[in-house]
Amino acid sequence: MTDALLILNAGSTSLKFTLYAVPDGGGDPRPLARGRAEGLDGRPHLRIRAEARGAGEAIEEDLDPDGGYESVLARVLTWTEAHGAGLRLIGAGHRIVHGGPDFAAPVRLTPAIVRRLAALNPLAPLHQPHNLAPVRALAHSHPGLPQVGCFDTGFHATNAPLTSRYAIPRALHDLGIRRYGFHGLSYEYIVSTLHAHLGPAAGGRVVIAHLGGGASMCAVHQGRSVASTMGFSALDGLPMATRSGAIDPGVLLYLMAEKDMRAAELGDLLYRRSGLLGVSGISGDMRRLLASDAAQAREAVDLFTYRIGRELGSLAAALGGLDALIFTGGIGEHAAQVRARVIEAAAWLGLRLDPAANEADGPRISPEGAAVPAFVIPTDEDLIIARHTLGVLRTWPPRHRGGPDRAGA
Numbered sequence: 001m002t003d004a005l006l007i008l009n010a011g012s013t014s015l016k017f018t019l020y021a022v023p024d025g026g027g028d029p030r031p032l033a034r035g036r037a038e039g040l041d042g043r044p045h046l047r048i049r050a051e052a053r054g055a056g057e058a059i060e061e062d063l064d065p066d067g068g069y070e071s072v073l074a075r076v077l078t079w080t081e082a083h084g085a086g087l088r089l090i091g092a093g094h095r096i097v098h099g100g101p102d103f104a105a106p107v108r109l110t111p112a113i114v115r116r117l118a119a120l121n122p123l124a125p126l127h128q129p130h131n132l133a134p135v136r137a138l139a140h141s142h143p144g145l146p147q148v149g150c151f152d153t154g155f156h157a158t159n160a161p162l163t164s165r166y167a168i169p170r171a172l173h174d175l176g177i178r179r180y181g182f183h184g185l186s187y188e189y190i191v192s193t194l195h196a197h198l199g200p201a202a203g204g205r206v207v208i209a210h211l212g213g214g215a216s217m218c219a220v221h222q223g224r225s226v227a228s229t230m231g232f233s234a235l236d237g238l239p240m241a242t243r244s245g246a247i248d249p250g251v252l253l254y255l256m257a258e259k260d261m262r263a264a265e266l267g268d269l270l271y272r273r274s275g276l277l278g279v280s281g282i283s284g285d286m287r288r289l290l291a292s293d294a295a296q297a298r299e300a301v302d303l304f305t306y307r308i309g310r311e312l313g314s315l316a317a318a319l320g321g322l323d324a325l326i327f328t329g330g331i332g333e334h335a336a337q338v339r340a341r342v343i344e345a346a347a348w349l350g351l352r353l354d355p356a357a358n359e360a361d362g363p364r365i366s367p368e369g370a371a372v373p374a375f376v377i378p379t380d381e382d383l384i385i386a387r388h389t390l391g392v393l394r395t396w397p398p399r400h401r402g403g404p405d406r407a408g409a
């Protein structure tokens with residue numbers, strides 16, 4: 001029997017999972033299979049591929065359009081069950097987007113903790129309910145299986161108190177209304193790879209741009225988060241697929257007072273109808289916008305790259321300079337045109353582009369001799385969750401360890 005971990009990672013536009021084998025002698029968990037469901041707001045499509053020989057057949061299929069995240073999870077579990085011979089599922093690890101004021105380090109998910117995390121649903125409506133649904137579903141189908149939550153907000157716990165503060169009355173700050181920052185599992189993974197790319201400069205002043213369905217940027221110094229573009233919720237900062245990014249709160253007051261808009265409508269506007277989708281009127285998917293000749297699609301991409309440039313300047317100011325820029329996330333890893341435009345607009349910071357390396361998706365996309373190098377590094381949030389899950393399991397009292405005999409059984 002090989003010990004295995006199931007890692008679930010719900011994003012705003014996707015549900016990803018990785019099944020890992022836990023090596024007997026320690027070391028990093030080894031991926032056996034990875035899956036990804038996309039189109040969860042319309043036509044859900046699931047792809048699973050084996051990462052190791054004999055780890056199960058690949059599948060690619062459409063799912064019930066009305067089934068949502070739950071039907072994806074049910075399919076993932078039946079696939080895991082069918083291919084779990086020889087595996088003993090010892091735990092599940094979950095990406096939980098919001099830890100609020102109380103949770104930063106990875107934590108064992110008990111029913112009481114899940115209830116406290118569910119109280120944060122309004123702070124991350126596109127994520128938190130989808131992060132917690134699989135925790136409850138697994139608790140039901142696999143009672144006794146240890147489950148661990150790892151927080152997107154946790155990496156930013158190193159931000160200075162001043163960085164986290166909004167200029168609002170202290171009593172509201174004390175209620176937890178402050179900046180948190182997100183995509184921390186992705187940033188933590190990127191930081192873990194920096195030495196291999198940058199050598200000793202890995203400890204320097206680095207900005208990481210996580211550009212996916214949600215997008216944010218993080219200023220890192222000596223491997224720790226110093227500041228980031230997201231705040232109390234995952235709405236702030238850059239424009240995203242369907243989220244507005246930073247917007248003058250005066251706009252919201254105006255819409256409420258003069259256009260009679262209520263909280264639910266404003267939430268729908270800011271989370272689901274804005275960003276790349278709102279500006280282009282075509283799609284929130286960068287692939288479609290880059291392939292389109294429409295002027296409004298161009299404008300959406302222009303606004304996205306312009307805002308990245310503005311935030312890069314702001315984060316470089318927070319760091320007191322810039323030693324490297326890293327691109328990651330679905331857009332950061334694959335959209336050469338977006339990276340090129342960001343780097344060209346940031347020549348003033350010492351960034352320069354190697355066009356051929358950029359077209360090849362890196363890893364280094366700036367020429368030798370550039371004052372500030374730029375890299376493309378594919379993120380791996382699941383590996384970070386798996387590492388943390390193992391870490392928490394190792395501190396588990398032995399009588400609580402272990403689950404059913406077979407993955408998914």
Ligand SMILES: Nc1ncnc2c1ncn2[C@@H]1O[C@H](COP(=O)(O)OP(=O)(O)O)[C@@H](O)[C@H]1O
Nearest residue numbers: 011013014212213214285286287330331334335
């Ligand atoms: N080849 C590509 N070119 C441009 N954009 C891409 C490409 N591949 C993926 N993307 C973008 O990446 C986004 C998804 O990013 P990802 O980080 O995987 O998702 P999530 O935010 O759900 O975690 C998609 O919405 C798409 O716009």
Ligand SMILES: CC(=O)OP(=O)(O)O
Nearest residue numbers: 011012182213214234
């Ligand atoms: C926090 C966030 O926006 O996550 P995602 O990019 O996965 O939507």
Ligand SMILES: [Mg+2]
Nearest residue numbers: 011012212213
């Ligand atoms: Mg993501």
